[in-house]
Each structure stands twice: as structure tokens, then as C-alpha cells.
Amino acid sequence: MAQLVTILSPIAEDSRKWLTMTQMAERLQVSMKWLSLRVAAREFPHHRVGRQVRFTADDIAKIDEMTAEPIINYEHPADLLRSGIAAAPRRRHPRRL
Numbered sequence: 001m002a003q004l005v006t007i008l009s010p011i012a013e014d015s016r017k018w019l020t021m022t023q024m025a026e027r028l029q030v031s032m033k034w035l036s037l038r039v040a041a042r043e044f045p046h047h048r049v050g051r052q053v054r055f056t057a058d059d060i061a062k063i064d065e066m067t068a069e070p071i072i073n074y075e076h077p078a079d080l081l082r083s084g085i086a087a088a089p090r091r092r093h094p095r096r097l
Contacts, residue, residue, distance in 0.1 A: 018047070018054040027060075028067065 045059040
């Protein structure tokens with residue numbers, strides 16, 4: 001009989017652990033300013049404890065979903081142009097004298 005193995009992130013193992021702004025910025029690999037702007041605009045779920053901002057495991061999971069980018073496989077460079085990910089190269093016009 002096969003065993004069911006569940007892989008949990010460190011945050012999911014201890015749902016009582018709350019991350020600070022600094023810890024969350026390091027986890028997302030973004031600057032504190034970028035994160036604080038998102039929190040101030042209420043774009044990211046968070047909790048305030050007095051004047052401090054904290055992130056719960058549920059907040060972290062929601063932020064991970066919001067910031068995740070889909071993996072897209074492209075077979076040809078023209079596919080990047082059609083999807084809008086890459087811009088077409090600009091034509092350089094000779095300077096007039």
C-alpha cells in the first residue's frame with residue numbers, strides 16, 4: 001500500500017507564526033518600500049498589531065497566489081511577440097544631417 005506524503009511549506013507547518021514586514025519582503029525578494037506601498041494601498045492582505053504590520057499563514061498563501069506568474073512554454077520566438085510578453089524590435093531610422 002502506497003503512503004501518502006504531504007510536503008508542507010515552513011509557514012504551513014506553524015500556522016500561528018506571523019511574519020514581519022522585513023521577513024515578508026525577504027521572502028518575496030522585494031524591497032521594503034515596494035511591500036509597504038502594497039500594504040498601504042491594501043493590495044495585500046495583512047494584519048495590524050498596534051502600529052506594526054504582520055502577515056499570517058493565510059495572508060502569505062493569498063499573496064503567493066496573487067504574485068505567482070504562470071509558466072508558459074514557447075516553441076518559437078514569434079510566440080513571445082504574439083502573447084505580448086516581448087516587444088517587437090524598434091526600427092532605427094538614420095539621423096538626418
